[in-house]
Amino acid sequence: AQTVTxxxxxMSVQEAETVTLSCTYDTSESxxxxxxxxxPPSRQMILVIRQEAYKQQNATENRFSVNFQKAAKSFSLKIxxxxxxxxxxxxxxxxxxxxxxxxxxxGKGMKLTVNP
Amino acid sequence: NAxxxxxxxxxxxxxxxxxxxxxxxxxxHSHVYWYRQLPEEGLKFMVYLQKExxxxxxxxPKERFSAEFPKEGPSILRIQQVVRGDSAAYFCxxxxxxxxxxxxxxxxxxxxx
Numbered sequence: 001a002q003t004v005t006x007x008x009x010x011m012s013v014q015e016a017e018t019v020t021l022s023c024t025y026d027t028s029e030s031x032x033x034x035x036x037x038x039x040p041p042s043r044q045m046i047l048v049i050r051q052e053a054y055k056q057q058n059a060t061e062n063r064f065s066v067n068f069q070k071a072a073k074s075f076s077l078k079i080x081x082x083x084x085x086x087x088x089x090x091x092x093x094x095x096x097x098x099x100x101x102x103x104x105x106x107g108k109g110m111k112l113t114v115n116p
Numbered sequence: 117n118a119x120x121x122x123x124x125x126x127x128x129x130x131x132x133x134x135x136x137x138x139x140x141x142x143x144x145h146s147h148v149y150w151y152r153q154l155p156e157e158g159l160k161f162m163v164y165l166q167k168e169x170x171x172x173x174x175x176x177p178k179e180r181f182s183a184e185f186p187k188e189g190p191s192i193l194r195i196q197q198v199v200r201g202d203s204a205a206y207f208c209x210x211x212x213x214x215x216x217x218x219x220x221x222x223x224x225x226x227x228x229x
Contacts, residue, residue, distance in 0.1 A: 046220075095216060105161070
């Protein structure tokens with residue numbers, strides 16, 4: 001079964017600084033998707049960024065970028081120029097491509113605090 | 117273009133009662149997923165449905181829980197004879213055919229007293 005691990009339960013960053021959130025996963029599949037979701041205090045789950053495993057190029061969305069290391073099964077999220085609104089729980093998630101089930105497998109999450 | 121709608125947002129039930137949670141997917145989406153989030157935990161997959169079909173229910177408890185997504189109307193997650201351990205946030209997500217990502221609703225927070 002696929003598993004997703006976020007080993008750091010909490011992190012903090014100063015406003016305008018850069019922070020990297022780590023995620024590792026375990027799978028025997030060769031093709032899959034990886035996602036980062038953000039959950040602010042409102043509890044709404046917001047998609048931040050996604051990566052397709054067959055793509056070598058790391059995904060980027062404005063201030064958010066990933067470092068995808070397929071061989072190491074690592075998928076870290078870098079937030080540049082951190083803003084107060086970035087404070088939230090961040091969840092890494094995995095989705096298989098094959099097999100018919102499109103379920104997301106989530107890590108336990110990491111709480112990010114942004115200090116002014 | 118409305119997002120994924122869930123109601124109620126908050127639901128309080130006494131032990132032994134039934135809870136019905138509703139989810140209307142985004143317009144044009146035919147795939148619905150239900151997840152449960154216990155306090156201080158990540159989301160755990162429960163069930164994946166398409167119109168009138170359950171595709172994957174590997175995360176559903178064997179007893180008291182059921183889900184449906186009828187041809188017309190919202191998807192329903194039903195919990196019979198609720199117990200305190202069912203207290204959690206229940207999220208619904210939807211996706212369109214051929215897309216890899218899922219859009220989430222705001223969740224229903226169920227409290228069992």
